[in-house]
Amino acid sequence: MSVAAVETARETEADLVASGVRKAFGGVVAVDNASITVSESRISGLIGPNGAGKSTLLSILSGFLRPDAGTVRLGELDVARRGPATAARHGLIRTFQAAAPVRSLSVGDNVLLGMHLRFTGGPLAVLLRTPTMRAQERQARGEVAALLEDIGLSDLQDVDAGRLTFGQLRFLEIARALAARPRLLLLDEPTAGLNTVESDRLTALITSISGRGVGLLVVDHNVPFLFAICDRITVMNYGSIIAEGPPSEIETDPAVREAYLGTERIVEVAQAE
Amino acid sequence: MTIVIAIGIATGCVYALVGIGFSLIYRTTGIVNFAQGVFVALGGMSAYWLTSVKDWPYALALVAAVGLSALAGLALWLLVVLPLWRRGAEQVSVLMATLVAGALATALLQKWLGSQPRTLPEWIAGLRLKLPGGSITGQYALVVIATVVLVVVLAAFLRWSTLGRSMRACAASRETAALLGISPERIGALAMMLSAALGGLAGILIAPAQYTATDATVYGIFGFVAAVLGGFGTLIGPVIGGIVVGLVQAFVGRYGNVEYETLTVFALLLILMTFRPQGILGSQWSDH
Amino acid sequence: MRRLATTAHALLALYRPLIVAATIVAVVVIPIGGSRLWIYNMLNVAIFALPVIGLAVITGRAGQVSFAQTTFMAIGGYGIAIFTTRLGWNAWLGLFLSALIAAAAAVVIGLPMLRLRGHYLAMGTFALALGTTSFALAATFLTGGSIGISGVPALEIGSVSFFDQRNAYFLCWAFVALGLVVHALLYRSYVGRAWRAVALREDVAASLGVNNQWFKVLAFTIAAVMASVAGSLYVSITSYVSPDLYDAGVGVNLFVMLFIGGRATLFGPVVGAAIVTLGPQVFSGIAEWQNIIFLTILLVVILFLPNGLLGGGAPVPRLRQWLPTALPRKDVAA
Numbered sequence: 001m002s003v004a005a006v007e008t009a010r011e012t013e014a015d016l017v018a019s020g021v022r023k024a025f026g027g028v029v030a031v032d033n034a035s036i037t038v039s040e041s042r043i044s045g046l047i048g049p050n051g052a053g054k055s056t057l058l059s060i061l062s063g064f065l066r067p068d069a070g071t072v073r074l075g076e077l078d079v080a081r082r083g084p085a086t087a088a089r090h091g092l093i094r095t096f097q098a099a100a101p102v103r104s105l106s107v108g109d110n111v112l113l114g115m116h117l118r119f120t121g122g123p124l125a126v127l128l129r130t131p132t133m134r135a136q137e138r139q140a141r142g143e144v145a146a147l148l149e150d151i152g153l154s155d156l157q158d159v160d161a162g163r164l165t166f167g168q169l170r171f172l173e174i175a176r177a178l179a180a181r182p183r184l185l186l187l188d189e190p191t192a193g194l195n196t197v198e199s200d201r202l203t204a205l206i207t208s209i210s211g212r213g214v215g216l217l218v219v220d221h222n223v224p225f226l227f228a229i230c231d232r233i234t235v236m237n238y239g240s241i242i243a244e245g246p247p248s249e250i251e252t253d254p255a256v257r258e259a260y261l262g263t264e265r266i267v268e269v270a271q272a273e
Numbered sequence: 274m275t276i277v278i279a280i281g282i283a284t285g286c287v288y289a290l291v292g293i294g295f296s297l298i299y300r301t302t303g304i305v306n307f308a309q310g311v312f313v314a315l316g317g318m319s320a321y322w323l324t325s326v327k328d329w330p331y332a333l334a335l336v337a338a339v340g341l342s343a344l345a346g347l348a349l350w351l352l353v354v355l356p357l358w359r360r361g362a363e364q365v366s367v368l369m370a371t372l373v374a375g376a377l378a379t380a381l382l383q384k385w386l387g388s389q390p391r392t393l394p395e396w397i398a399g400l401r402l403k404l405p406g407g408s409i410t411g412q413y414a415l416v417v418i419a420t421v422v423l424v425v426v427l428a429a430f431l432r433w434s435t436l437g438r439s440m441r442a443c444a445a446s447r448e449t450a451a452l453l454g455i456s457p458e459r460i461g462a463l464a465m466m467l468s469a470a471l472g473g474l475a476g477i478l479i480a481p482a483q484y485t486a487t488d489a490t491v492y493g494i495f496g497f498v499a500a501v502l503g504g505f506g507t508l509i510g511p512v513i514g515g516i517v518v519g520l521v522q523a524f525v526g527r528y529g530n531v532e533y534e535t536l537t538v539f540a541l542l543l544i545l546m547t548f549r550p551q552g553i554l555g556s557q558w559s560d561h
Numbered sequence: 562m563r564r565l566a567t568t569a570h571a572l573l574a575l576y577r578p579l580i581v582a583a584t585i586v587a588v589v590v591i592p593i594g595g596s597r598l599w600i601y602n603m604l605n606v607a608i609f610a611l612p613v614i615g616l617a618v619i620t621g622r623a624g625q626v627s628f629a630q631t632t633f634m635a636i637g638g639y640g641i642a643i644f645t646t647r648l649g650w651n652a653w654l655g656l657f658l659s660a661l662i663a664a665a666a667a668v669v670i671g672l673p674m675l676r677l678r679g680h681y682l683a684m685g686t687f688a689l690a691l692g693t694t695s696f697a698l699a700a701t702f703l704t705g706g707s708i709g710i711s712g713v714p715a716l717e718i719g720s721v722s723f724f725d726q727r728n729a730y731f732l733c734w735a736f737v738a739l740g741l742v743v744h745a746l747l748y749r750s751y752v753g754r755a756w757r758a759v760a761l762r763e764d765v766a767a768s769l770g771v772n773n774q775w776f777k778v779l780a781f782t783i784a785a786v787m788a789s790v791a792g793s794l795y796v797s798i799t800s801y802v803s804p805d806l807y808d809a810g811v812g813v814n815l816f817v818m819l820f821i822g823g824r825a826t827l828f829g830p831v832v833g834a835a836i837v838t839l840g841p842q843v844f845s846g847i848a849e850w851q852n853i854i855f856l857t858i859l860l861v862v863i864l865f866l867p868n869g870l871l872g873g874g875a876p877v878p879r880l881r882q883w884l885p886t887a888l889p890r891k892d893v894a895a
Contacts, residue, residue, distance in 0.1 A: 357864065373859050
């Protein structure tokens with residue numbers, strides 16, 4: 001088993017750093033001694049066969065699961081202990097594997113939900129209709145239109161979210177996450193179920209998000225997609241991290257090939273499609 | 274004091290039977306049937322009607338009463354629960370529907386048989402239980418014996434018979450069971466009929482010792498409490514829960530203030546629900 | 562048969578605004594020209610509409626099934642009775658303090674209780690409701706036991722006494738209007754969006770920074786205050802409080818009112834309260850069967866109108882639901 005060189009870049013305060021994370025469910029060890037860093041302005045990928053522990057690791061990274069051992073820190077914040085809502089307040093947002101719109105709310109309202117943290121008054125401010133609250137609501141609604149335009153869902157703004165197609169839901173998910181102004185964004189299998197046109201749109205979107213300074217961790221099965229956009233890729237197998245490094249290194253890593261990639265060159269395969 | 278314990282355990286067994294009914298339906302279909310208490314009334318009162326009004330032989334009336342309860346359960350399943358279940362209706366809707374259906378059934382029962390409490394003859398006439406402090410009707414012993422027998426039979430049935438295993442499959446996962454060729458709807462109907470029969474049985478068991486009436490909400494509520502206390506999806510749980518409820522009720526009623534009987538039971542329940550909602554024997558629940 | 566159901570449903574959709582308008586007209590017109598009986602009836606509707614609006618907030622919006630409204634109504638009712646008859650305080654003060662106590666109780670009870678989900682929360686709050694009646698019956702030193710407390714003074718503003726039912730009518734409907742406004746304002750804000758997320762996907766809510774517990778307790782407390790105020794109003798108007806005002810049947814009724822009106826609508830609680838309160842009167846001619854007929858209609862509504870009279874968007878339930886699945890379905894390829 002060969003492990004690619006660990007990233008030597010200095011960890012900044014804004015990084016999400018997981019180290020030595022372990023999680024077992026009953027007798028099954030889902031994640032074993034995993035360490036990973038998500039930095040702003042970089043796109044990191046996480047790949048591995050089904051059951052490798054990627055989703056579990058993502059849930060731990062975002063504060064939804066508590067690891068049995070190890071730490072997950074976002075700067076000073078102990079994400080594992082404080083939970084996802086607190087992590088969100090510090091700029092860590094995640095999306096969900098199965099599209100999760102809030103039905104009975106419109107597309108626009110779903111995006112507004114993403115802006116939850118901007119409304120600083122309490123319920124009393126809402127009832128008294130304070131100028132601050134009214135201004136916040138007005139500004140938020142203004143941004144919704146712009147955001148939906150960026151994503152490409154603007155003509156669906158007032159549609160009930162439950163009526164969207166699968167592909168549209170995926171983009172709504174991202175729009176909603178963006179509305180929360182993340183510093184770090186964790187995407188859980190964003191390309192699953194998308195056709196090639198949508199995948200391309202997604203690639204462009206992710207690149208643009210990264211360009212704005214947001215740090216991304218993308219968990220996915222679509223290897224050509226990840227190889228194209230990621231700066232660094234982490235590979236998991238059976239709960240352990242077996243490789244980490246830039247795509248070019250990962251592609252040729254023998255352990256990774258044996259576990260996951262097979263022996264064809266990724267670029268060749270991608271070009272053949 | 275022994276008498277108090279004995280009566281407490283016996284009434285506890287009645288609650289246990291109702292509670293097992295709750296548990297069974299919940300495990301198999303994920304539904305809480307708030308109309309469970311009605312079957313207790315139906316069992317007792319129909320037995321009364323068959324013996325007093327229709328002059329049936331007692332044993333036959335008892336069997337018929339349980340059968341009637343089972344049929345009522347089937348009716349409830351087909352007319353109320355199934356349409357909602359098929360539609361994938363929310364838990365709240367099913368809850369409401371069973372509540373209203375129960376109220377309706379009670380109203381109909383009262384129309385038919387009035388609201389006067391009745392009693393039934395002892396199953397074994399003249400049987401007394403001699404205890405230090407006095408003697409009580411042997412019916413109480415019969416209640417406990419019947420409950421024990423029933424629990425054993427049910428446990429065996431669920432464990433070893435094909436039908437029982439099908440029920441456990443449905444309890445674990447409706448979809449998977451369907452994939453295996455088990456019809457969750459038929460199993461649900463069976464579970465409902467079984468629960469109803471248990472309720473009816475509880476009614477005819479306790480009537481000779483205490484009474485039967487068209488409004489048996491009390492039994493429904495305490496049976497419910499028994500199930501929650503003991504563990505809402507288990508078989509033995511409601512038995513333990515029922516005995517706890519029965520004993521608490523008996524002791525508080527005898528040595529404390531009668532009015533505090535019910536309150537103590539609910540206070541106990543509230544405390545338990547806050548700190549251990551899965552009950553004494555239940556395991557950590559997951560969303561059904 | 563199916564076409565009949567679809568037509569009925571479509572008609573209902575068309576007349577939804579009409580139902581709302583009719584109710585509002587009735588509320589406004591009755592105190593002017595209506596008989597004492599009708600004023601009394603609509604007064605009762607208002608008293609029950611208020612806790613149902615609260616229920617709409619906690620169960621309809623935030624998705625937490627709560628049978629605890631009767632507990633808070635009892636706090637309001639017994640609170641005002643005790644503060645006025647035992648301590649001799651002003652009735653308005655009694656109402657206000659009871660509401661405060663109800664709010665505090667909601668937080669204390671809600672924090673542990675609202676960690677429960679689905680059925681367990683329903684069971685827990687149901688146990689609470691039953692325990693409330695038990696407590697009211699048992700704690701004679703405080704509540705007067707089954708006898709209750711009588712001689713509760715009416716609320717007054719200057720020379721206007723709200724013991725007079727015409728005056729009370731305006732007061733109660735004013736509170737209902739206030740309740741509706743509170744519900745609407747909150748629901749249309751970030752609070753309402755958070756509630757919807759809490760009701761449907763707590764994980765998504767958390768991922769976006771929503772503190773799920775806090776919003777549940779908030780909804781629970783708002784519902785509690787509304788229930789408490791309604792409880793206080795009722796006791797102050799009738800001058801009497803007793804345990805059977807708050808038995809389990811009342812709690813169930815509140816739910817039925819919510820369901821019939823439409824649990825995801827703003828005005829639904831009022832319509833629901835009107836139907837359940839006034840409904841039995843419509844059948845009073847056949848007194849013996851009135852209860853049964855009414856319950857049957859309720860059951861039918863629950864089965865066929867999942868979103869209540871004012872709710873929309875649900876598919877028309879098909880009669881096919883009652884057919885055994887063994888029969889081959891035409892739309893499924895053999």
